[in-house]
Amino acid sequence: MKYTTIEGIRLRLSPPDTTKVHWVGQNEVLEQLLACWLVLGEGDLPLCPRLVGKPGTGKTTLAMAAAQKLNLPLYIYQCTMDTRPEDLIISPVLSEGGKIEYQASAVVSAMIEGGVCILDEGNRMSEKSWASLAPLLDHRRYVESIIAGIRIPAHPHFRCCVTMNDDASTYELPDYILSRVQPLIEIEFPPREEELEILQYCIPFAPETLLQKTVDFLQQAHQLHLDISPRDGVQMLRYILKRQKQSSASVDTLWEEAVKKIVGPEGLNLKELQKKKRTHLQNETPTQDLDELFLTNLDQLSSWISDPPPHLKKKFEELLQSEEDKDSTWDEDDWDEDEY
């Protein structure tokens, strides 16, 4: 266990994460992230980008690989809805002999050690918790611990990024936070060759035919805009190979079993699954306002504009009507004859 002292307060540091990862393909996003962390000279500051993409597309792996490339110790803070501001900074813990010690979070440990901190799944965390990191994410580069009564400055080598899932909660963060976690680096599903390489890297002992079958399945899912990720592919392969050790069933039977158990029974017919997803979206009760509805269904938007589903038709009409009302209100009230 490592300790340090700041303003006379002894802090127990969290250990770094030493998991080794290997980033396959998509070199562009790796370079973008590394560029964000460059410091070009005195007066320059590193950026804290947000890595956004569907679940399982490799956001956390990318950030880990970038930290590894810089040879800096890596700290990962798993953000949740329950994360409290003090959890992100310093928490009192009971140590041997019943004494209270101050435990530095992964964020603060990275700040002190000059490491990389990944704020993982940052969109899950409340605004209140984010607010405690606001000074860290701008030119001040420090945090304040209410519990220990100290201010902790970040080491010059400290680097940070946030991973976020591509869902509605990402847009619920207030602008003053989003403006501090810039730029946005989008992680897409990989192209076929790279997806094959990812699976090969994760399961090097998988037979080629099974790898090809899994990649075909994943690529078809990506084309249909279904949320089936490389991670699902890795899990399916692992499951099939484990089941083969105890079962004499054919590969095709085990394949179907794996799809059903990992993606769900609908995964056996991806086109049908896509249709169901569409119908589900169209039948959703429109409880949200239009802005929110559009933001949560961005990939549907262009088709909706030309052919709105029944429940949206009414919303569109209401919107048009309210715009017309605004125009007519302006005509009556805002026209000042004296001015013209």
Ligand SMILES: Nc1ncnc2c1ncn2[C@@H]1O[C@H](COP(=O)(O)OP(=O)(O)OP(=O)(O)O)[C@@H](O)[C@H]1O
């Ligand atoms: N380009 C890639 N290079 C290497 N591994 C990858 C790549 N893309 C995905 N993977 C693999 O896919 C799996 C999921 O990756 P990861 O956990 O980083 O995704 P994520 O986007 O952070 O997911 P979540 O949103 O659920 O946190 C891991 O096993 C990882 O090794």
Ligand SMILES: [Mg+2]
């Ligand atoms: Mg992740």
